[in-house]
Amino acid sequence: MSLHDEHHGAHHHRLRNTRIARRARLFRARLNGYPRLRLAYKVAIGVVGIAVVIAGVILIPLPGPGWLIVFLGLAILGTEFPAAHRLNMWAQSRVKRAIAWLQDRRRRRAAARSQRAATGR
Structure with a gap:
């Protein structure tokens, strides 16, 4: 195992x-x-993974999939390096939590708007 x-x-x-x-x-x-x-093989995976992560970091401020490329690089590194795998899993959980928070916030704001409209305020 x-x-x-x-x-x-x-x-x-x-x-x-x-x-x-x-x-x-x-x-x-x-x-x-x-x-x-x-x-x-391990060195090659490390070099490719780090190159993909660096490319993703460079692309973060630009329009496009910068963060997705960073996560892809971490996934590549995670195939050989357990620390990179753990970091990727941690980052994905944080992103999922943030998305859930934003969706919940959007639902609460929409409900508050519809309630205000129904009461005439």
Whole structure:
């Protein structure tokens, strides 16, 4: 059982039994047999992930999917580095909480407006 499994459990990984996931597990099992290749793979994932995160950070102030690209970079890093995976899960939970708060706020304001309109204020 990997650190990812211990931390998040089976409920988190909806795509665990897809054909792609099975092929990825097979690839990684083969890769683990070659320590130098494994290290090279881990370095490559680190470089690509960090490059994607940096690109996302640069794009944040511009119109477009800056934050989405940052999360994608963290997801790439999270495939090899548990700390990046935990950071990504934490950030996603904060974003979901903020979206829920904004939606609730919008509903409350709409209800208050309709109540004011009904009472004539």
